Amino acid sequence: MIRGLGSHACAFVAGVALALIVMTATMVVKTGQFSPPALVPATEFDGALRAAMLQMDTAMCVTPTGDADRDFARAMIPHHQGAVEMARLELLFGGDPRLRRLAQGIIVEQSQEIALLRNILDRGAAAPEARFSP
Numbered sequence: 724m725i726r727g728l729g730s731h732a733c734a735f736v737a738g739v740a741l742a743l744i745v746m747t748a749t750m751v752v753k754t755g756q757f758s759p760p761a762l763v764p765a766t767e768f769d770g771a772l773r774a775a776m777l778q779m780d781t782a783m784c785v786t787p788t789g790d791a792d793r794d795f796a797r798a799m800i801p802h803h804q805g806a807v808e809m810a811r812l813e814l815l816f817g818g819d820p821r822l823r824r825l826a827q828g829i830i831v832e833q834s835q836e837i838a839l840l841r842n843i844l845d846r847g848a849a850a851p852e853a854r855f856s857p
Contacts, residue, residue, distance in 0.1 A: 768816040775808040779801050782801030782805075783801050785797045803837045807829065810826035813825075814826050814827070
């Protein structure tokens, strides 16, 4: 009987400890206090690339307006800006001629798309008849 109580008590304590760990982890994630361990960039390119991606990811988190077209355009602008910045870093640090040509094309094309997205946002959403219906 005493042995049974001891094992139940151990199980109970282990369950409480596990519940506390899970609750703490959940609270940390929900409150945004969780951050992955800071990694030391191996190279100047690595640090610049991480900074560009972090800035892009942050800027892409737009507050929804309820207008899918506007929200899409507003999120795509920083996405494309991130691509342009990453391509610029390839031109600064990369050596592969194929990737450097690709980076040049990305800069041109994504910059044009940024201008188009901004123009659409400035002029208002597309007319209903111009919308694609999948």
